[in-house]
Amino acid sequence: KQEVTQIPAALSVPEGENLVLNCSFTDSAIYNLQWFRQDPGKGLTSLLLIQSSQREQTSGRLNASLDKSSGRSTLYIAASQPGDSATYLCAAGVAIQGAQKLVFGQGTRLTINP
Amino acid sequence: SQTIHQWPATLVQPVGSPLSLECTVEGTSNPNLYWYRQAAGRGLQLLFYSVGIGQISSEVPQNLSASRPQDRQFILSSKKLLLSDSGFYLCAWRRRYSGNTIYFGEGSWLTVV
Numbered sequence: 001k002q003e004v005t006q007i008p009a010a011l012s013v014p015e016g017e018n019l020v021l022n023c024s025f026t027d028s029a030i031y032n033l034q035w036f037r038q039d040p041g042k043g044l045t046s047l048l049l050i051q052s053s054q055r056e057q058t059s060g061r062l063n064a065s066l067d068k069s070s071g072r073s074t075l076y077i078a079a080s081q082p083g084d085s086a087t088y089l090c091a092a093g094v095a096i097q098g099a100q101k102l103v104f105g106q107g108t109r110l111t112i113n114p
Numbered sequence: 115s116q117t118i119h120q121w122p123a124t125l126v127q128p129v130g131s132p133l134s135l136e137c138t139v140e141g142t143s144n145p146n147l148y149w150y151r152q153a154a155g156r157g158l159q160l161l162f163y164s165v166g167i168g169q170i171s172s173e174v175p176q177n178l179s180a181s182r183p184q185d186r187q188f189i190l191s192s193k194k195l196l197l198s199d200s201g202f203y204l205c206a207w208r209r210r211y212s213g214n215t216i217y218f219g220e221g222s223w224l225t226v227v
Contacts, residue, residue: 031214032214034214034215034216036218041221041223042220042221043120043204043218043219043220043221044204044206044218045218046215046216046217046218049214049215051214089157089158091158091216093214093216096163096171096173097171098165098171099146099163099165099171099208099210100146100208100214100216101148101160101163101173102158102160102216104157104158104159105157106156106157107157
């Protein structure tokens with residue numbers, strides 16, 4: 001059974017810092033690894049998706065890496081801004097009968113202080 | 115472009131009352147559809163998924179049911195709500211034959227009192 005863990009559970013940093021969020025998964029048989037952002041009381045916004053054959057993906061100030069062999073993914077945020085404050089969720093895409101589902105970590109609650 | 119709509123956004127229901135949450139997807143056809151729940155202090159858990167009209171699979175035993183009466187419509191229901199059904203419910207979709215990204219709706223807050 002796939003389990004996804006995110007460390008730390010919460011992180012508070014001053015504006016402008018570069019930071020790394022960590023995600024680990026127990027079963028390397030994944031289709032992909034997806035990172036989401038969730039603002040309080042809102043749905044999930046997809047940030048980056050890394051296919052199982054890829055090592056990393058970049059979008060603006062965000063860079064996500066994937067190491068299937070070690071069961072790890074990281075989300076790197078450069079030059080953090082107060083608007084980056086949110087909960088960040090990683091999810092492993094795994095096979096289910098006839099489809100694919102996401103197994104989520106508990107999230108990292110990020111606060112960027114002005 | 116594709117969009118996903120989910121309603122109602124907020125719901126307060128007494129124990130024992132029925133529930134119906136609705137989700138529709140626009141701009142695509144034959145999507146895989148999902149219902150997830152996010153309970154307080156817990157991660158997102160997959161409740162149901164569907165690969166086609168009338169085809170529903172359940173991930174966990176529970177007090178809820180799902181239906182897919184049309185290709186892009188997914189409904190989450192209960193005949194009698196329990197306190198433990200409270201939570202944040204999220205509908206999601208994915209293109210069936212290409213792309214792996216799963217896209218989520220804005221969610222529905224359910225409080226059972």
